[in-house]
Amino acid sequence: MSFNIGLSGLAAANKALNVTGNNIANVATTGFKSSRAEFADQYAASIRGTSGKTSVGSGVTTAAVSQQFTQGNITSTGQSLDLAINGNGFFVLSDNGSKVYTRSGAFYSDKSGNIVDVSGNNLQGYSADTDGKLQTGVLSNLKIDTSNLAPKATSSISETVNLNSSATTPSVTTFDPANSASYNYTFNTDTYDSQGNLHALNQYFVKNDTDNTWTMYSTIDGVTPNDPGAVPVVPLVNTLSFNSDGTLKDITVPTGSTGWTVKTDGTLALTDWVPAAKAADGTWAGNGAAPSATGITLDLLSTTQYNAASATTSKDQNGYATGELTGLSVDGSGNLFANFTNGQDKVIGQVVMANFANTQGLTPIGGTNWKESFASGVAIIGEPDTGTLGDIKSSSLEDSNVDLTAELVNLIKAQSNYQANAKTISTESTIMQTIIQMT
Structure with missing residues (x-):
């Protein structure tokens, strides 16, 4: 014995x-x-x-x-497709259709754009449609779309402007965009047509001491918005009136003038803009592009008239030019973003995670991978940082x-x-x- x-x-x-x-x-x-x-x-x-x-x-x-x-220590690597799980859960991989699970987040892009690990297993998640909407509920191989981001025509502009209440009527009473003595303040806002061409919305503000109003003259690229070949240039004309406390009262179109259309909510609309380009002889003509299908809405409701220097404190517009892929990033919820040269980010997928009732019951199969077993129970699939699942740290790896x-x-x-x-x-x-x- x-x-x-x-x-x-x-x-x-x-x-x-x-x-x-x-x-x-x-x-x-x-x-x-x-x-x-x-x-x-x-x-x-x-x-x-x-x-x-x-x-x-x-x-x-x-x-x-x-x-x-x-939990192992999380180390930053600087590689965008290196992912680490902070908390519970596993990455889901497809090995020729068979599901395997791992905590090793060293992923790469293969020649077809698929996101894979060193063994060629495909990272699983929710794919996104062309509008960036995730197709949740159905797991698929995550793939990087390297095509250019299509341009978007500007349809909305928002501006916050203060016009100096102590300003006086300009010495030159006939407005001329080439003569700074004929207006008090001016600035430009970038806008885009359907082909992603950049255009400048030019806005000039002229103080009227008589009735304490301001006249706004608008051109695009320095030409008439709805007739770029018109000579002389005919700007859009609108009158801005203010309350005694300096807040905007209303915007109107002077009698006999053409200006931005005033909508019922107080914003302005331009529906007949003709995007144009300048020819070698200096003339302007339509460039074949179109504006936004709904036209451009200009929000000036935050405009004020205070005794401070005329200034634009913020402005925003929703158009952009064509973008080329420059990089990738992943947030804590597993959303995979494509980053483009035009400053835009687009969701192209979402990494999912799995957890088990009994992780001790998982079967190790090598390569830092596991498979589910009867003892582990079935995989519970979910989005990172929800329920008991941990969040994802991008550009990082989890150490042993x-x-x-x-x-x-x-x-x-x-x-x-x-x-x-x-x-x-x-x-x-x-x-x-x-x-x-x-x-």
Whole structure:
């Protein structure tokens, strides 16, 4: 019996050495989760046999080798497709249609634009349509669309302007955009047509001391908005009136003039703009592009007349030129953004995560990957940073969770255990030799 007990101890110590050695070997493996050997004692006596008070154990057995799914340190890498999970969950991969799960987030783009790991497994998530709307509910291979972002014609402009209440009527009473003495303040706002061509909305403001109003003259690219070839240039004309506290009262179109159309909500509308280009001879003509289908809405409702320098404190417009892909970024919720040269970001997909009722029941298959099993339960798929799922750190990787110092101590303990069990066998052998010599 003592021989068997000693042999079981040697086997257990050897198993502990193997587990510890594997942990140490993977101390630098991204997303690796350390393991520990768990042992249980053995008894050969029947419950109907001798009393448990006098039973002697028959050695030790390996009850389990369990993995420790504790969080590893997160290290920044600067690579946009390096992803780390902060919290619970696993990335979902497709290995030729078979689902596997990993904590290793070192991903790349293959020649077809698919996001894959080093083994060629496809990262799973929700794809997005051409408008950036996620197709949730159906997992698919995430792919990077490298095509240019189509331009968008400007349909909305918002401006916050203050016009100096202490300003006086200009010395030149006939407005002339080429003569700064004929207006008090001016600025330009970028706008785009359907082909992504840039145009400048020019706005000039002239103070009228007589009735304490301001006249706004508007051109686009310095020409008549609805007739770019017109000579002379005929700007749009609107009158801005203010309340006694300096807030905007209303905007009107002077009698006999053409200006921005005043909508019922107080904003302005331009529906007949003709995008144009300048020819070599200096003339202007339509460039074949179109404005926004709904025209341009100009919001000047935040305009004020205070005793401060005339200034534009903010402005915004929703158009943009054609954009070329410059990079990728991922937010904490797994949204994958394509970044373009025109400053726009577009959602092209969302990384999903999986979790299990019993992560200890997952089956390791190598490559820092696991598969679900009957013991783990089915995968629960969800969006990052929801429920019990962790969030995603982009441009980062999760290090191995191996504690090297602790593993080195475990090596010493396993070695001592091995030597002690070997001594048990050696002692039993000496006793047997003594008995044989007595006979």
